Amino acid sequence: MTAPTDLAPHRAPRTLSLALQGGGSFGAFTWGVLDRLLEEDDLVIDAVSSTNAGSVNAVVMAAGLIAGGRPEARRHLDRFWKRISETAPPQLGPAVTVFTDITSRWLSPYQSNPFNHDALDRLLADAVDFDALRAAPPFKLLVAATAVPDGATRIFRETELVRKMVLASGCIPLKSQAVEIEGRRYWDGGYSANPPLIRLIEASDAPAILLVQIVPSLGQGAPCSAPDIVRRLEQITFDGVLQRELSALRTMVDLSWSGGGRSALAAKLRALALHRVSAEDHHPALQDESSTDLGWRFLLRLRAAGRSAAEAWLAEGTRLPAGRAPPLRSIG
Numbered sequence: 498m499t500a501p502t503d504l505a506p507h508r509a510p511r512t513l514s515l516a517l518q519g520g521g522s523f524g525a526f527t528w529g530v531l532d533r534l535l536e537e538d539d540l541v542i543d544a545v546s547s548t549n550a551g552s553v554n555a556v557v558m559a560a561g562l563i564a565g566g567r568p569e570a571r572r573h574l575d576r577f578w579k580r581i582s583e584t585a586p587p588q589l590g591p592a593v594t595v596f597t598d599i600t601s602r603w604l605s606p607y608q609s610n611p612f613n614h615d616a617l618d619r620l621l622a623d624a625v626d627f628d629a630l631r632a633a634p635p636f637k638l639l640v641a642a643t644a645v646p647d648g649a650t651r652i653f654r655e656t657e658l659v660r661k662m663v664l665a666s667g668c669i670p671l672k673s674q675a676v677e678i679e680g681r682r683y684w685d686g687g688y689s690a691n692p693p694l695i696r697l698i699e700a701s702d703a704p705a706i707l708l709v710q711i712v713p714s715l716g717q718g719a720p721c722s723a724p725d726i727v728r729r730l731e732q733i734t735f736d737g738v739l740q741r742e743l744s745a746l747r748t749m750v751d752l753s754w755s756g757g758g759r760s761a762l763a764a765k766l767r768a769l770a771l772h773r774v775s776a777e778d779h780h781p782a783l784q785d786e787s788s789t790d791l792g793w794r795f796l797l798r799l800r801a802a803g804r805s806a807a808e809a810w811l812a813e814g815t816r817l818p819a820g821r822a823p824p825l826r827s828i829g
Contacts (some may be wrong), residue, residue: 512541514637514701516694518739519549519667519687520711521788525796526776527554527709528574529803535567537811544637546652546697548686551709552640552666553577553621556658560625562635577624578796584616585791615673621660631656637700641686641693642666645675650689652696687712691738694746698765705770707810709803712736713777713784731788746771774806 513534517527531554534540547555554574561573638655642665653662665676665683675682686692697706712735746766753763777783779802786795 517551524550
């Protein structure tokens with residue numbers, strides 16, 4: 498990928514790769530992070546790995562960059578999230594929410610949504626020119642989905658990407674029918690990689706990676722109501738996938754320094770700086786919020802929190818040196 502031509506001539510470009518976690522409407526935090534990063538004219542994005550809402554943010558940003566550079570990428574994201582909020586069903590009261598939650602466990606999406614209507618499909622069709630994205634991707638893309646038969650992670654790359662692959666990356670089994678691609682069915686990538694880190698490191702040529710974490714790691718006590726129990730179970734599931742990959746990554750970093758790591762990946766690991774911004778650090782009540790809440794005020798609060806997190810990282814994170822250090826740094 499070539500660097501954009503609008504870089505300020507007096508500053509060398511900073512190159513960064515992004516790992517964008519999935520988490521439904523919590524992806525509005527990532528929207529805010531990207532919005533702030535796109536204001537930095539000398540910041541070049543080399544590669545993006547993503548799952549679920551992270552994949553949506555990634556392809557919408559890419560479409561905007563292709564259409565009109567950084568300003569248009571910001572406008573693309575703004576318009577997309579506004580349309581998501583406008584097309585979302587109204588938030589229901591607690592009693593209806595409990596009923597809906599119970600029935601979703603008795604009725605599969607093949608029964609409750611037999612015609613497989615998907616509002617996100619229509620929104621993506623309007624927002625992203627996938628032909629243009631495949632022809633001239635502004636950065637490397639690694640979109641994750643989970644294969645239903647064996648639970649393996651499937652990574653879709655920028656030169657093959659179609660709308661179905663982004664839908665597969667965010668396909669929640671009890672809410673949407675599995676997405677069939679090349680004869681195989683896929684569910685949300687968050688069940689197997691949330692987001693992919695090791696594969697991103699292999700693909701990236703940037704000296705630093707910023708992980709945008711939006712799934713809460715911590716809960717408040719033991720939930721008792723059905724919706725609260727389901728919410729916490731989902732948080733544990735999707736955060737656990739990330740924590741396991743981080744643990745594997747720490748082991749790989751240790752091995753790369755032990756003298757046994759002479760591969761190209763080992764060299765990358767020794768030089769890499771991996772940073773993190775976390776939604777729950779900047780929106781402390783996040784663990785009690787619903788990732789299906791698409792109310793505009795809620796989305797704007799998360800966007801503001803994301804911008805604040807990115808601002809803190811730009812102030813502190815970009816000055817941190819690469820080298821032998823813990824493979825995860827939390828900024829802000």
